[in-house]
Amino acid sequence: MSTPTASAADQRPTRDVLSSLIDSGVHEMNRERSGLLLSGFSAGLDIGFGPLLMAVVLTLSTGGFGDLLTEVLVASAYAVGFIFVIIGRSELFTEHTTLAVIPVLDGQATVGQLTRLWGLVYVGNVIGGALFTVLAVQLMPGLGVVSTDAFAEISYKLVTHDVYWLFVAGIFAGWLMGLLAWLITAAQDTTSRLLLIWIVTATIGLLHLPHSIAGNVEVLFGLLVTNAVTVGDYLVFLVLATVGNALGGGVFVASLKYGHVVRGGT
Template identity: 50%
Template structure:
């Protein structure tokens, strides 16, 4: 709760720079996934390729969590706790969410454009890999996409909750890799990492359209907020405070 209060008190400029950095850094996961898809597609079997790309997906999250930059899906849990406890207002939460979310998205879009421009030119990404990576995130109807996003937000909320109680870099890395590999392997919609994947597909391929991107981002964002806020923040706060009052 103290960590959430500290983040809510941070100046807007600091939040924006940190959020921009996180949006850029998380792009390394999709980048390495695209490289692997370009090299191993047609060589590895689909189960192996999916498992390894799921593990590589975690790289960007490791960079973000260990560097301490601001990721929106962490704050759907941590920043809610001081509000529930009456130590901060809804306006404080709205400022934090708004600044971090917007700068995460802008940073991710910039990274995605860089991948599309330089990846194929440098010979490390096949152009067809962009649509292949993005398609699983935009190919489902609204309700399944939303519920999958709730699961992703739930997992990220658990991660943000647990990582504050883990000491040592190796333990934190292991925790981040374990949780985010599940998200990557399941193609669960994460609004910030998925923004990089789908926006790159939009820029690189006609197979991904603007409505596809807008629909994905909206469903993923709302689902992530519901998962992190209701299934982690509210429940954890409820049982912690109940334990204190017994």
């Protein structure tokens, strides 16, 4: 009888998790414009290492997409960029689809503050990712560990779907990223956080869900190395993935978790 009680005592109360998220969200909203933009830019650069390692795995693997071992390795490589960003405490747009929405729901921040935060972080993420992509495409193939064909193959996984799939799958990706923001706040130590980041983001990678920021790098790979991916493909992906991500994190995590806790969650 004592084991469940001890286990429950070890868990962080959901009200404490909610309070931490609100405090973090308010703090980020009050940061200087330049700080948010630079942090978002840094995150956009750092997250690019995930798609780059995906291309390396595809280049060096004897299998390809559809082979179980290759898929698991590619998904694990995808998670590396998120580990760099989240443990490094840089600003990632998809985390803020939950983190920054909760203070608004609680009345401690305005929609205007939310829009400002989202806009600065998002622009920084996209520009940072674009710069990383250009550097990777120009420099990495010369090292002999990654091919331009692998860059193109990664891109095809995201641009060969119709708009309905991009939007709905984007909601799922945002849902998972919002859930990750909640789980990381609830976690007690760095090891637990690392494991959670890997589980959630590798799931996104394994399912090939469209994450607007990591996907920005993935689709730009194809845009830069093949004529099969067009500027139109890139823009359609970016818009639908972004809107889907925002809805997934804002509705399925921020709104539901907040409503659950304020109505008596423990």
